[in-house]
Amino acid sequence: MTSPALDIALAYHHAWTGKDFEKAMTHVADDIVCHAPAGKLSGAEAFRGFMGPFTEILTGSNLLSAFGDETTALLMYDTATLPVPSAPGAELVTVRDGKIVELRIVFDRAPFDAARAAAAGV
Amino acid sequence: MTSPALDIALAYHHAWTGKDFEKAMTHVADDIVCHAPAGKLSGAEAFRGFMGPFTEILTGSNLLSAFGDETTALLMYDTATLPVPSAPGAELVTVRDGKIVELRIVFDRAPFDAARAAAAGV
Numbered sequence: 535m536t537s538p539a540l541d542i543a544l545a546y547h548h549a550w551t552g553k554d555f556e557k558a559m560t561h562v563a564d565d566i567v568c569h570a571p572a573g574k575l576s577g578a579e580a581f582r583g584f585m586g587p588f589t590e591i592l593t594g595s596n597l598l599s600a601f602g603d604e605t606t607a608l609l610m611y612d613t614a615t616l617p618v619p620s621a622p623g624a625e626l627v628t629v630r631d632g633k634i635v636e637l638r639i640v641f642d643r644a645p646f647d648a649a650r651a652a653a654a655g656v
Numbered sequence: 657m658t659s660p661a662l663d664i665a666l667a668y669h670h671a672w673t674g675k676d677f678e679k680a681m682t683h684v685a686d687d688i689v690c691h692a693p694a695g696k697l698s699g700a701e702a703f704r705g706f707m708g709p710f711t712e713i714l715t716g717s718n719l720l721s722a723f724g725d726e727t728t729a730l731l732m733y734d735t736a737t738l739p740v741p742s743a744p745g746a747e748l749v750t751v752r753d754g755k756i757v758e759l760r761i762v763f764d765r766a767p768f769d770a771a772r773a774a775a776a777g778v
Contacts, residue, residue, distance in 0.1 A: 601723030624746030
């Protein structure tokens with residue numbers, strides 16, 4: 535089964551995990567709606583402010599699974615980051631006209647919170 | 657595309673989200689390995705100790721996406737729970753001989769930690 539949505543989702547994924555966040559953003563619609571653990575982000579600039587900093591602490595990634603159909607794709611991956619050695623995530627991506635218009639991301643904020651607290655000497 | 661793994665993953669999913677955890681466990685192999693946010697759990701009893709209590713605080717669920725192939729399935733869902741009104745999760749399920757032998761679950765522990773701290777008056 536070919537999946538146009540999965541093609542876009544993987545192009546986006548490979549760009550940001552390859553640390554080319556600007557290339558990743560070329561797959562993102564201006565009016566993207568992102569459902570992140572901290573809440574809803576509307577628009578490409580809000581999305582950039584969320585995902586951009588993450589790619590800067592990224593040190594490795596491993597795509598665990600990826601499926602898709604005509605309009606949606608679902609991915610799970612593991613990442614290695616500077617503060618957290620294993621930070622898996624999952625993304626449900628909706629594509630329209632070749633761009634990502636909606637992205638729901640699930641990951642565990644707890645180890646990032648713990649790393650931040652440790653760094654702050656709490 | 658039919659997916660034997662997705663059939664099992666959905667049977668498991670519908671059972672636990674329907675609050676019939678014992679029925680859900682009939683789809684779980686005795687030697688299941690579960691990769692959870694807090695670490696690796698080995699065996700059905702360890703898995704039961706992790707997922708069982710969660711189903712007791714569950715008040716609702718919404719399957720957002722589900723895909724699968726011969727041996728693996730990938731699901732994303734939202735749940736409503738007593739302490740956390742929206743707690744989405746994703747599961748990558750591996751099936752062998754009709755049973756779930758590996759399950760990687762991603763969800764955000766942060767709101768559960770916050771709810772626990774609030775309940776403890778921290």
